[in-house]
Amino acid sequence: MKITEFQEKLLQKAMDAGFKEAEVFYEKAESFQCMIFEGEIDSYETSVDGGLSLRGLYNGKMGYAYTEKIDEDSISFLIDNAKANAELLDEDDGTDIFDGSSEYTNYQSYSEELANVQIPEKIALIKSIEEKIRSYDPRIVTLDYCGLQNFSGEQSLANSKGLSLTEKKNGIIIFVSTVVKDGEEMKTGSFRKMTRDFQSLDADEIAKEAAEEALSNLGEKSIPSGKYPIIMRHNAAAALLSTFTPIFSAENAQKDQSLLKGKVGTQIASNFVTLLNDPFHSEALSGSSFDGEGVATKKRAIISNGTLETLLHNRKSAKLEGCETTGNAHKPSYKSTLSIAPQNMHIATGQRTLDDLLVSVSEGILITGLSGLHSGANTISGDFSVEATGFHVKEGKIASPVKQMTIAGNFYELMKDIEETCKDLYFLPDGYGSPTLLVKELSVTVD
Amino acid sequence: MIKQSIIENVLNAALSTGGDFSEIFIEDKYVNNIALQSNKIEKSISGRDFGIGIRIFSGLQSIYTYTNDISEEGLLLAAKRAALAIKGGGTGTIHPLQKEIFDPIHQIAQMPQTVEHARKASIMRQANEIARNYDERIRQVTVRYMDEEQNILIANSEGKFIEDTRVHSRLAIQATASEGNELQTGFYGPGAHAGFEFMENLDLTHYAGEAARIAVTMLHAEECPSGKFPVIIDNEFGGVIFHEACGHGLEATAVAKNNSVFANRVGEKVAPEIVTYIDDGTLANEWGSLNIDDEGEKTRKNVLIENGILKGYLIDKLNARRMKTESTGSSRRQSYRFSPTSRMTNTYIAPGTSTPEDIIASTEYGIYAKYMGGGQVNPATGDYNFAVEEAYIVKDGKITHPVRGATLIGNGAKTLQLVDRVGNNLAHGAGMCGAMSGSLPVNVGQPMIRVSEITVGGTKGE
Numbered sequence: 001m002k003i004t005e006f007q008e009k010l011l012q013k014a015m016d017a018g019f020k021e022a023e024v025f026y027e028k029a030e031s032f033q034c035m036i037f038e039g040e041i042d043s044y045e046t047s048v049d050g051g052l053s054l055r056g057l058y059n060g061k062m063g064y065a066y067t068e069k070i071d072e073d074s075i076s077f078l079i080d081n082a083k084a085n086a087e088l089l090d091e092d093d094g095t096d097i098f099d100g101s102s103e104y105t106n107y108q109s110y111s112e113e114l115a116n117v118q119i120p121e122k123i124a125l126i127k128s129i130e131e132k133i134r135s136y137d138p139r140i141v142t143l144d145y146c147g148l149q150n151f152s153g154e155q156s157l158a159n160s161k162g163l164s165l166t167e168k169k170n171g172i173i174i175f176v177s178t179v180v181k182d183g184e185e186m187k188t189g190s191f192r193k194m195t196r197d198f199q200s201l202d203a204d205e206i207a208k209e210a211a212e213e214a215l216s217n218l219g220e221k222s223i224p225s226g227k228y229p230i231i232m233r234h235n236a237a238a239a240l241l242s243t244f245t246p247i248f249s250a251e252n253a254q255k256d257q258s259l260l261k262g263k264v265g266t267q268i269a270s271n272f273v274t275l276l277n278d279p280f281h282s283e284a285l286s287g288s289s290f291d292g293e294g295v296a297t298k299k300r301a302i303i304s305n306g307t308l309e310t311l312l313h314n315r316k317s318a319k320l321e322g323c324e325t326t327g328n329a330h331k332p333s334y335k336s337t338l339s340i341a342p343q344n345m346h347i348a349t350g351q352r353t354l355d356d357l358l359v360s361v362s363e364g365i366l367i368t369g370l371s372g373l374h375s376g377a378n379t380i381s382g383d384f385s386v387e388a389t390g391f392h393v394k395e396g397k398i399a400s401p402v403k404q405m406t407i408a409g410n411f412y413e414l415m416k417d418i419e420e421t422c423k424d425l426y427f428l429p430d431g432y433g434s435p436t437l438l439v440k441e442l443s444v445t446v447d
Numbered sequence: 448m449i450k451q452s453i454i455e456n457v458l459n460a461a462l463s464t465g466g467d468f469s470e471i472f473i474e475d476k477y478v479n480n481i482a483l484q485s486n487k488i489e490k491s492i493s494g495r496d497f498g499i500g501i502r503i504f505s506g507l508q509s510i511y512t513y514t515n516d517i518s519e520e521g522l523l524l525a526a527k528r529a530a531l532a533i534k535g536g537g538t539g540t541i542h543p544l545q546k547e548i549f550d551p552i553h554q555i556a557q558m559p560q561t562v563e564h565a566r567k568a569s570i571m572r573q574a575n576e577i578a579r580n581y582d583e584r585i586r587q588v589t590v591r592y593m594d595e596e597q598n599i600l601i602a603n604s605e606g607k608f609i610e611d612t613r614v615h616s617r618l619a620i621q622a623t624a625s626e627g628n629e630l631q632t633g634f635y636g637p638g639a640h641a642g643f644e645f646m647e648n649l650d651l652t653h654y655a656g657e658a659a660r661i662a663v664t665m666l667h668a669e670e671c672p673s674g675k676f677p678v679i680i681d682n683e684f685g686g687v688i689f690h691e692a693c694g695h696g697l698e699a700t701a702v703a704k705n706n707s708v709f710a711n712r713v714g715e716k717v718a719p720e721i722v723t724y725i726d727d728g729t730l731a732n733e734w735g736s737l738n739i740d741d742e743g744e745k746t747r748k749n750v751l752i753e754n755g756i757l758k759g760y761l762i763d764k765l766n767a768r769r770m771k772t773e774s775t776g777s778s779r780r781q782s783y784r785f786s787p788t789s790r791m792t793n794t795y796i797a798p799g800t801s802t803p804e805d806i807i808a809s810t811e812y813g814i815y816a817k818y819m820g821g822g823q824v825n826p827a828t829g830d831y832n833f834a835v836e837e838a839y840i841v842k843d844g845k846i847t848h849p850v851r852g853a854t855l856i857g858n859g860a861k862t863l864q865l866v867d868r869v870g871n872n873l874a875h876g877a878g879m880c881g882a883m884s885g886s887l888p889v890n891v892g893q894p895m896i897r898v899s900e901i902t903v904g905g906t907k908g909e
Contacts, residue, residue: 066494090487375821387832406904445673445904
């Protein structure tokens with residue numbers, strides 16, 4: 001059965017079964033992934049998969065069900081389960097199915113050129129990267145992993161109110177972890193690059209960057225624990241921002257899960273901080289012209305020069321506060337219920353490069369990586385204490401890598417302590433971005 | 448789930464270019480997720496995951512493809528496309544499939560799919576009530592209920608044909624306490640390889656009460672000092688530290704390519720004599736247990752470290768080839784979307800002889816980690832980090848005040864050498880473990896242990 005046909009049939013049957021309104025969300029994905037080990041293909045993976053969910057209003061409540069088995073029998077499975085789930089809810093969700101925005105941005109998140117790159121070409125690239133890394137320096141002993149992933153996907157949302165939206169996206173990601181050894185000292189360095197422009201991937205450049213990321217960690221020294229000014233490199237800052245995203249959700253604030261409750265219009269960060277929700281940023285691979293409810297997405301400031309402009313809303317949280325949705329309903333897959341999340345949220349850039357910034361630092365620590373964020377950060381209290389990789393900076397220069405360390409602080413405080421943002425904006429594959437930040441100080445514990 | 452003749456055709460098609468092993472993994476899984484927040488059942492979703500993974504080996508090369516197009520044409524196309532990655536010629540044929548029957552170790556009394564939603568919701572409401580009634584400072588309680596029934600079929604070119612049904616149930620309780628401008632949380636998430644009987648027998652007063660107690664306790668916790676201290680890690684989920692610090696380093700995924708500090712060291716002393724470390728997928732109905740692994744091998748009790756001596760690793764079929772040895776029934780995957788590899792099941796430190804009271808009484812100054820949070824390890828270097836959910840300062844042999852924001856860092860192989868007490872109160876805790884082959888239910892376990900020195904990162908300074 002064709003998918004559009006299935007969608008129509010399902011919507012019709014849902015209405016017949018007593019749903020007042022209903023929506024069908026469909027997703028299809030294709031991917032290719034290849035890992036290289038010592039010049040040989042170590043793993044090779046292809047996939048074509050997808051699924052579909054039904055979300056519908058039954059007796060005033062919103063029921064959900066999904067399936068990956070798309071056939072005639074699934075229709076009753078979806079309808080029966082969505083009904084049972086609706087009946088279980090304690091009160092109506094406060095929302096209905098959306099009938100559409102007046103205008104949607106025409107957004108290109110799919111490259112035909114990338115779709116036409118053949119598998120042998122991709123394998124040749126990743127093999128060449130592995131070889132170039134291995135021969136880059138004798139201290140490189142092995143690669144923990146060296147892979148390439150190419151993905152493409154299509155999402156569509158159709159509902160009983162006549163809304164029908166479709167979007168395609170694709171991209172390619174290179175991911176490498178290099179293991180280096182000097183005497184007894186063993187270090188790793190990981191590297192990731194993502195793009196929609198295959199031709200921009202240069203094996204020499206990638207190999208150099210990946211190798212240097214690991215090699216630079218050799219020669220570690222211990223320094224006294226204490227409070228230090230922190231230069232947080234773009235990737236580490238983006239990872240920290242991504243971890244604390246839940247504090248910007250209006251739903252979390254309404255439920256006493258965010259300390260930003262009641263703070264709209266007030267200063268919550270230093271003047272240097274502007275935080276943007278930017279669904280159409282050209283350097284990010286995620287982003288979409290419609291959100292999980294079908295509302296048109298928009299670029300907007302969440303924080304402007306330190307002032308909290310808005311929290312992120314979907315239609316339910318907006319209705320509770322009597323405001324407009326910000327188009328941040330989040331439905332990461334057909335397997336999920338609706339929540340709230342930003343699109344390509346990033347901190348706005350400043351003027352200087354990292355090198356220019358370093359020159360002006362008399363003593364501090366440059367943080368190049370964070371690990372353990374999923375467990376060492378409390379998104380409700382804002383406290384974090386996580387493992388960090390980085391360098392001791394002295395008199396404007398990198399002095400040495402620092403032995404295993406942790407940095408600890410509170411995210412709400414950190415936002416107030418940002419003293420500068422650089423111009424080097426970097427996006428993680430999941431769409432969170434930041435330039436390098438200068439932070440007044442954090443507690444650092446060194447092994 | 449699919450006709451045997453089709454499976455045979457697919458396994459043969461996968462070998463058409465010179466592969467020497469082919470395997471099919473079929474999964475049909477029913478899932479229910481219900482969420483309670485602000486005293487209300489707010490979200491409920493049910494679903495069915497369905498798909499197929501086909502794997503081909505050619506020597507050490509592994510090809511994987513997955514799809515949920517299960518028509519015979521779709522499957523043959525997927526198998527042939529995957530086979531194209533192997534550039535040999537061949538006419539590999541499979542051994543006749545022999546259906547393997549076994550007695551399941553893990554009995555399921557009440558299949559969750561047959562239990563009405565309202566009964567599930569009732570358990571959640573009880574947990575919510577208990578946590579809220581614990582203290583007036585509890586402002587918010589989130590309860591998540593999850594059950595799944597995973598039906599699998601595994602067949603391979605060596606003639607294996609085996610089916611199993613795995614059932615998982617879990618209740619996750621998070622309490623938020625607030626006072627002034629402070630928000631603190633407490634979490635407990637018991638789970639089992641069992642049906643709804645697990646929920647009905649669950650000691651909700653204990654689990655929901657503990658989640659609330661932790662949140663309230665942390666409101667008045669002082670900042671944790673940083674430095675190097677003896678650290679006492681309590682039993683149950685405390686075992687997460689050795690899961691990260693040495694469990695991952697004993698998986699063939701790391702060992703086979705020499706990317707582990709434990710590679711090539713079987714027979715060597717890697718820990719003090721009081722340490723015995725075991726992975727056992729056969730523990731009845733435990734969260735990390737399985738009847739068969741995701742290559743169809745029976746799970747077993749694998750002793751990894753015995754009285755300090757390294758005895759073995761956790762090995763899957765592919766890495767067994769690289770290591771020229773046999774699989775240990777340790778191959779796992781999250782779903783048909785993942786190629787399986789060596790992973791842990793229920794991993795624990797065997798009980799010793801010290802009593803918890805003695806361990807604390809013999810500690811002059813240190814940190815007592817009552818409940819651990821999660822952690823992470825770099826398997827190549829063994830460097831790990833952990834969050835402590837609930838920690839206290841131990842002074843002159845007594846537990847004194849709570850501290851927060853404690854993070855433990857160190858190197859797994861080195862920390863293992865520094866274990867100086869092993870208690871007699873073994874218990875297991877449920878967690879999710881994320882790695883190459885996806886996110887999996889695992890148990891971590893241990894009795895109370897003490898490590899003579901761990902670097903503690905905190906906010907207070909030295």
